[in-house]
Amino acid sequence: MIRKVLVANRGEIAVRVMRSCREMGLRSVAIYSEADRTAMHVRYADEAYCVGPATSAESYLNIEKIIEVAKVSKSDAIHPGYGFLSENANFAEAVDKAGIIFIGPSIHAINTMGDKLTARQLMIESGVPVVPGTKENIDDPNKLKTIAAEIGYPIMLKASAGGGGKGMRLVREEKDLVNAYNMAKSEARSAFGDDAVYMEKYIESPHHIEFQIMADQHGNYVHLFERECSVQRRHQKVVEETPSPLMTPELRNKMGEQAIAAAKSVDYVGAGTVEFLVDNDHNFYFLEMNTRLQVEHPITERTTGVDLVKAQINVANGLPLEFKQDDLRQNGHAIECRIYAEDHKNNFMPCPGVVKNITEPMGLGMRTDGYVYEGYEIPFHYDPMISKVISWAPTRMEAIDRMKRALYEYKITGVKTSIPFVARIMEAKDFVEGNYDTHFIEKNMDFLMTDEDDCTDYCEDIALFVAFLDYTQKLKDAADKSNVATPNQSAWKEYARRKNILRL
Ligand code: MV4
Secondary structure (H helix, E strand, O other), X not given: OOOEEEEOOOHHHHHHHHHHHHHOOOEEEEXXXXXXXXXXXXXHOOEEXXXXXXXXXXXXXXXXXXXXXHHHOOOOEEEOOOOOOOOOHHHHHHHHHOOOEEOOOOHHHHHHHHOHHHHHHHHHHHOOOEOOEOOOOOOOHHHHHHHHHHHOOOEEEEEEEXXXXXXXXXXXXXXXXXXXXXXXXXXXXXHHOOOOEEEEEOOOOOEEEEEEEEEOOOOOEEEEEEEEEEEEEOOEEEEEEEOOOOOOHHHHHHHHHHHHHHHHOOOOOEEEEEEEEEOOOOOEEEEEEEOOOXXXXXXXXXXXXXXXXXXXXXXXXXXXXOOOHHHOOOOOEEEEEEEEOEEHHHOOEEOOEEOOOEEOOOOOOEEEEEOOOOOOEEOOOOOOEEEEEEEEEOOHHHHHHHHHHHHHHOEEOOOOOOHHHHXXXXXXXXXXXXXXXXXXXXHOHHXXXXXXXXXXXXXXXXXXXXXXXXXXXXXXXXXXXXXXXXXXXXXXXXXXXXXXXXXO
């Protein structure tokens, strides 16, 4: 049985994994780069080891060094988190060879799903719907036009080694086809060292809906329902919610069934996510399967009550799943907003730097997964996502109102953050009405860029200033031994509310 877990990651997800380890009575081991000596995951872990310089390639991606630390620390298992080595089959193999448990699926599952064309072929064989298109690598440019004409324009060229939006080309007309093909191929060759390219029909305004699945080593499979992930910018998700406003019970059952079929086709073990494109007519198509725990897993945890990290560790221990499909229900509504240290008004430029003050949202129906603290310097070497705010309420509208309240409470100074940007999403008509697809952000960009909230911080500063004036006035009054009425903070707030300066 696992007694000590090495977490091969940093940031909020490393802390998230260690939290479940602590609840389960397991010791946790942190690895860190030279830029991360003061990072939260190092402070949270029971033991911590430096694995190299700031550059990821030399630290968080250094397979040999990480295995060495696992051996020295006598860790029984390694949790890879997301990103970094989480979907690297060489890493899973090295962990296995070292006699350590990899908390994740088999090498075969990682390899199969990592190659998009192989995954696509397997789905076709397994009867899982895929976007109409080719089954093979297109290696003869002379066949391009015939294939595209058969599928019908617009089409999409995708690199087999790509995924997550990398190595894709949209082609609307035949005249652009050959050029796009050559670009996609050379791009894939230099980026992935693999230039296999395939073609799909382009789905015009799809939803991105994914299903969480969980499987044990005894052949039990369940899905934990969907997550609506259509609010994204440049293939970076910004807001996720569950249930999806588009979903019906019938569609959910059909998609959940296919998600499980996809997982079964690779004898999947552990936590995984099956991504689908869904069009407005409720046609759905397998896109890819992510063989890791995902950033947005907390909304599933909040609505189902399942601790996914704990379930991953139990499965890695060889235990059967603690729940059957019939035990699982979606309870209420959960929304996640990702908070990035970035300046959306300056082309979403990352904003590393020292965090001055933080006030995190708390109270009913609230969860924040983060890792930065006051005085912490966010390094520029890694992902700029600093936290996730997860709201829960019985209904979607209440979950939105609660998220707005949370983002109003959330204060970070020292670095620019995307808090005002996601707060604006919560006020966008299309979002509030649940009437959005993957083009939501580009369609609403002007609205999202103007935040009325700018005056709120300013008003609060003035309120504090007035309260201070009130205090000094009181001191003076006491000295004068007189009893003159003075302005106070609440009177000022009342004035501001009447003038509609401050929205409370
Ligand atoms: C598509 C598509 C439309 N039609 N494939 C983007 C990420 C990668 N996993 C696949 N992607 C897409 N593939 C066909 N045949 C539209 C997208 C797409 C998208 C998908 C999910 C979430 C956001 C997206 C944003 C732009 C395009």
